[in-house]
Amino acid sequence: MLELEFAELTDVGKVREHNEDCFGHAAPPNGAARQQGWLFAVADGVGGQDRGEVASRLAIETLQHGFHDFRANESPSACLQRLVQTANHKIYETATGHDGGSNMCTTIVACLLRYDRAIVAHVGDSRCYLIRRGQAEVITNDHSLVGEQVRMGILTPEEAANSDRRHILSRSLGANLFVNVELNERQVLPGDVLLLSSDGLHGALTPGEIAVTTAQSTDLNESAARLVALALERDGGDNTTVQLIRINSVERMGMYRGRPYKLR
Secondary structure, three states: OOEEEEEEEEEOOOOOOOOOEEEEEEOOOOOOHHHHOEEEEEEEEOOOOOOHHHHHHHHHHHHHHHHHOOOOOOOHHHHHHHHHHHHHHHHHHHHHHOOOOOOOOEOEEEEEEEOOEEEEEEEOOOEEEEEEOOEEEEOOOOOEHHHHHHHOOOOOHHHHHHOOOOOOEOOOEOOOOOOOOEEEEEEOOOOOEEEEEOHHHHOOOOHHHHHHHHHOOOOHHHHHHHHHHHHHHHOOOOOEEEEEEEEEEOOOEEEEOOEEEEOO
16 A cells, blocks of 8 residues: 655745645545555746736636546546646636636646556646656756757757746646646656655755755655745745655556556
């Protein structure tokens, strides 16, 4: 059986007057943990746009409500795809229905944990890291102007990190009626930690610093507080949000004709 523990923390930062980040999770109802799994998500309302905090809250609430409407035989990846598209549509409709229209947008990174798998859906530059054996690996791609340039070999990661255009997104929730959602899947092992963050955190810390700081305490709440404090010390110019999920045990599963079966 999949067993986990988690911590969540957000901070407005040193400059912003209000917090446009939003986070949330959805726990499976009693008796449904095996079939349904857990959902975690972080959204970062686009700065400089109208009502970014409304967009991020709508995204999280839509994912939470949709996840509780469990659909039997729906794959985790199909579930996440549906939920994120629904959130995009809701934000887009809310923005266009606002007096005079608005440019209400947000990023999203969502992780669905089921059996021994982590399925991650994301749009924008909020990230998911897999921390294993002291190493932190980014398992999402930044949907930003500089992120695309790094993947094309135009910029180095160091140049992208210092670019004054690093916050320009190439896609976001709410910008258009339909959105291209990127999906990734990883096997998780006992002891793994998944970290979801807004760019206020990972924009200030390297993967190595994230791994070391997370490992400094077995208490996830303490680790989350240390990560946010370090990010604020380094920068603090943006809202900063982190979710930490530690995998304590998993149920190894295989798939046959779209149906899971337990591995011995």
